[in-house]
Each structure stands twice: as structure tokens, then as C-alpha cells.
Amino acid sequence: MKGSVLPVLTVVCGIFVIWYAAAVWLNATWAYDKAARSGVELSTQMLIADAWSQEKPKLPAPHQVAVEIWKTTVEKKITSKRSLIYHSWITLSATLLGFALGTALGIALAVGIIYNRTMDRSVMPWIIASQTIPILAIAPMIIVVLNAAGISGLLPKATISMYLSFFPVVVGMVKGLRSPDQMQLDQMRTWSASGAQTFWRLRLPASMPYLFTSLKIGMAASLVGAIVGELPTGAVAGLGARLLAGSYYGQTIQIWSALLMAAALAAALVGLIGLIQRITLSRMGMA
Amino acid sequence: MSKESVISARQLDLTFRTSDGPVHALKDVSLDIKRGEFVSFIGPSGCGKTTFLRCMADLEHPTGGEISVNGVSAEEARRARAYGYVFQAAGLYPWRTIGGNVRLPLEIMGYERSDQDARVKRVLELVELDGFERKYPWQLSGGMQQRASIARALAFDADILLMDEPFGALDEIVRDHLNEQLLKLWARTEKTIAFVTHSIPEAVYLSTRIVVMSPRPGRITDVIESPLPAERPLEIRDTQAFLDVAHRVREGLRAGHVDD
Ligand SMILES: Nc1ncnc2c1ncn2[C@@H]1O[C@H](COP(=O)(O)OP(=O)(O)OP(=O)(O)O)[C@@H](O)[C@H]1O
Ligand SMILES: [Mg+2]
Numbered sequence: 001m002k003g004s005v006l007p008v009l010t011v012v013c014g015i016f017v018i019w020y021a022a023a024v025w026l027n028a029t030w031a032y033d034k035a036a037r038s039g040v041e042l043s044t045q046m047l048i049a050d051a052w053s054q055e056k057p058k059l060p061a062p063h064q065v066a067v068e069i070w071k072t073t074v075e076k077k078i079t080s081k082r083s084l085i086y087h088s089w090i091t092l093s094a095t096l097l098g099f100a101l102g103t104a105l106g107i108a109l110a111v112g113i114i115y116n117r118t119m120d121r122s123v124m125p126w127i128i129a130s131q132t133i134p135i136l137a138i139a140p141m142i143i144v145v146l147n148a149a150g151i152s153g154l155l156p157k158a159t160i161s162m163y164l165s166f167f168p169v170v171v172g173m174v175k176g177l178r179s180p181d182q183m184q185l186d187q188m189r190t191w192s193a194s195g196a197q198t199f200w201r202l203r204l205p206a207s208m209p210y211l212f213t214s215l216k217i218g219m220a221a222s223l224v225g226a227i228v229g230e231l232p233t234g235a236v237a238g239l240g241a242r243l244l245a246g247s248y249y250g251q252t253i254q255i256w257s258a259l260l261m262a263a264a265l266a267a268a269l270v271g272l273i274g275l276i277q278r279i280t281l282s283r284m285g286m287a
Numbered sequence: 288m289s290k291e292s293v294i295s296a297r298q299l300d301l302t303f304r305t306s307d308g309p310v311h312a313l314k315d316v317s318l319d320i321k322r323g324e325f326v327s328f329i330g331p332s333g334c335g336k337t338t339f340l341r342c343m344a345d346l347e348h349p350t351g352g353e354i355s356v357n358g359v360s361a362e363e364a365r366r367a368r369a370y371g372y373v374f375q376a377a378g379l380y381p382w383r384t385i386g387g388n389v390r391l392p393l394e395i396m397g398y399e400r401s402d403q404d405a406r407v408k409r410v411l412e413l414v415e416l417d418g419f420e421r422k423y424p425w426q427l428s429g430g431m432q433q434r435a436s437i438a439r440a441l442a443f444d445a446d447i448l449l450m451d452e453p454f455g456a457l458d459e460i461v462r463d464h465l466n467e468q469l470l471k472l473w474a475r476t477e478k479t480i481a482f483v484t485h486s487i488p489e490a491v492y493l494s495t496r497i498v499v500m501s502p503r504p505g506r507i508t509d510v511i512e513s514p515l516p517a518e519r520p521l522e523i524r525d526t527q528a529f530l531d532v533a534h535r536v537r538e539g540l541r542a543g544h545v546d547d
Contacts, residue, residue: 286381
């Protein structure tokens, strides 16, 4: 743990250096234009100062984003429409619901594929095909169709999350449930174990490491799904809505703060699964 | 030999259909194993020892002939949990402790909780693993894991023990020790044991009867009754009687090889 602090810090510092440099480079044009219009000669120092403090920069500097995040989290009431925490919660709730649905669907499909020859042969190609369709194309349709059926709000977004997150779970769980070798299955036969006993005592525990790996990918995909689900609805709330509104009005700082919030959310969720994984597997004596 | 037959094979035939044609794994195999016998199967690789054992266990289905276990078909015997099977690899579940692994078949067979505890304790003592109940398999040496897998096969009330090269991967000294233990265990539990091995000394040391097999197609070429006494210290391996039996087994193996 201690040994990794220095490398991580080095990388973070590197990212900040590149970020600040890129901000100067990308925002310079606008700074020069402004200066030319008002007939001022820009020194390098002035250029940098301007590039890091524009109101609608092409690329906001890190401290601008930090200030924006501070203002919209700590200094706003959680119930305020301008609170980033409020918007994060909207997205998070859809993410979690979609993730739960996707995980359940994924596990159910995997069990079906393991135990049913017909499903084994026919379902997998469809599952793979489902993931080759760009989510941006299918998301509006899901929203529209569900809206037409009278379902709106959380569920349509969660459906898109589910659509993205069930896939890694199916793939991982099929592999995991099939991971016991022939000898272990024969062993169960020698004890005349029932199918259910073989499932609960052999296949399922053997699949745990696979499940957790899948859940991490599924959680990240689920968050992406929830955000994408907020884009086409003209949604008024959620990180996706913040991204969309930000891009309408050229509020790049707002976009970036929403992006960073989404990244932090993803990191926290995936980290949480990692923690549960560590606890579970060490309880099971597998780690 | 007036004792009843526990395992009885009549003209057993088994042909595997593979992508490069049929493999004749067993041909015209007939054998009776009596209650309380310790029968070893020895022969070159691929002669069908494992296949024969798996037929007894109803893990493989013969394409011809008949096999009965405890007087019923192999399948019924398996359903009645008539035997414990020890595979070549210990095959312990990494997510269960040693105790949990031994307990596994007991859970599956629906033994009472208190009975489970008592049995786990007893069989772990039997294989000298008392004190390791709460350890995980990776915390044990290969030999200890193999002992745990034997304990697991002994935990429930099956009077037949089928063992497929259980000590194949172990070094000579551990193997000697486990052989000694196995004999004691056999004497104490009065089980009927079918034991596959590649080692002539192991076969001679352990068995009341040695079945020599040869490949292509897999068949029985010789069955040797051991004249050795039931009481067998390890030193018995230096006696003339022992060497005579070993010699006969080696002759049998060589004869099987001639037609190659
Ligand atoms: N499931 C299977 N499918 C096809 N062929 C098989 C199968 N199992 C065994 N065989 C073939 O049957 C023959 C006998 O195999 P078996 O495993 O019984 O030999 P063995 O005497 O146990 O050998 P070893 O001493 O190497 O364990 C071999 O030629 C093997 O290739
Ligand atoms: Mg074998």
C-alpha cells in the first residue's frame, strides 16, 4: 500500500501539469482574439492568466473545475436544483436500480445457459448482438417506448443501465458457473448430489471471483447507461442533464465538473464492490 | 472364499467414440471382488484401469457386459451411496476448510448436524489430520490434502472404497507412510477396497489380490492372490515371499507388453 503512494502521486502531478498546459494551448486563441479586439499586446504571463480564468474556456483549468464543484456541492443545499449532489443522486439511483436489475438478469440468463442446451445454443449470439448496437441509438427508443407505455422517471433510465450492465454479468457468470472441472462434477455424482446441491455448493461458490470481476465492469457500464439515459429525454435532473445543459450554453466548467463527479462516483462504486469482493473472498478462504 | 461378491463384472466391454475413431478401453473384463478384499489394479498407462473403476462407480457406462455393485446395478449402488471414490487429485474445494470439505458429502447426504461434527472429527483423526479442521486446503501439503480427500471418502457409511492412484503424485516416503496408514484403516473399517496404482511394490504391499491389466484393448491378463499375511509391517517388502509376488506381477506386466 505505502509503496504505491509515490507512483500514484507522480501520475497525478503529471496529469495536472499536462492539463494546465493544454488549457493554455487550447484557450490561447480566444485570449488572443479578445486582446486583438481591444488592441492590447498580450505578454506570456497575461496569456496564461487569461487562459486559466476564462468564463467559457474550451478546456477549463483544474482549479476552475474544483471551485465549481465546491460551489455546487458544499455551498448549495442538497435539495437545490443547482446542487451537484442532488443531480448525482438522481443519476446514482438510476444506476443502482439498473445495476441490480442487470445483475439479476445476467445471473438468470447465465443459469439458463448453463442448464438449458437450447438456451446455450441460441441465446448467446443474441446477447452479443444486443451489445453491438450503439447505446446512443437505442437509448432514445427505450425512453420513447416506455414513455408511451406510461412509464417515465427512474425506470426508463434504469432500463438502459440494465441493458448495458447485464452483459458482463452473463459472460462472467457463464464462465464462472462452468469453471468447476469434470472431476469436481464427477465427485458430486459419486455422492449422488442433486442438481440444486451441485449448484449451491459447487458451481455458485466457484463462480464468485468471476462474478465480482463482472460486477465491477457492470457497475461502470450501468453508470454510463444512466447518464446516456438522461441525454435524450430533455431531462431536467441528473449528471447527464447537467452535461447536456452545459453543452447547450457552452458552460464547459459545468460539463467538466459533472464529468469529474461521474468519474468519482464510478470510482467509489467500483471501489465499494472491490471491498465487498475482498471481504467475501477472504471469508470464503479464496483470497 | 465363501464370502459374497461385492462387485461383480461380467464380460465388460467399453468402447469410447472419439473423433479419431473408436477406442476400445475395456474388452471382456470379468472379475469378482469379495467383501473385505483389497484389490489392486496395475498396468501400463491407457490399459483401462481408471475406466474400469469408473464403471464400478457408474461414472462411465459399459457398452457391453454387466456390472453389479452390492448386488444391484452400478447406478442404483451410486444412488444408494454405496461407495466412496478417491480421485487422483485431492480436489478439495478451496473455499471450504478441511473440516468443511470432509463435511461436504455429509451435508449432501443429509446427516444430522451433530452426527456430521462427530464424523468429521473421527475421520480426520483416522487420517491423522486432527487439528487441521479449520485450515484451508492451500495451507496443507499435497500429502495432507490427499489424506483429507481420503477422510472425505470415509466420512459416510459406504462399505466400498474406490481409489484411483491416490498417492501417485506423492514422494516415496510420504507414500510409504500413507500405505501403512491405509492398511491399518482397512483392517479397522473392514471396507472393500479397489485401488489403482502404477507401483508394483505398492500393489503387492497393500493387496489381498492383484489384477494385472494390459492395453489395446484394455483387458485383464493376470489375477494374483497374495500369500502375504494380513499383518504387514513395511519391512515385509524385504522378504522372499514379497519379492516373489512382485516378480510375478512384473512378469505379468511384461507379458502384456509383448504384443506391442
Ligand atoms: N472420456 C474418454 N473419451 C475417450 N477416450 C477415453 C476416455 N477416457 C479414457 N479414454 C481412453 O480409454 C483408454 C483407457 O483409459 P484409462 O484412463 O482407463 O487408462 P488408465 O489405465 O487409467 O491409464 P493411466 O494409468 O494413464 O491413468 C485410453 O486409451 C484412453 O485414451
Ligand atoms: Mg488412470
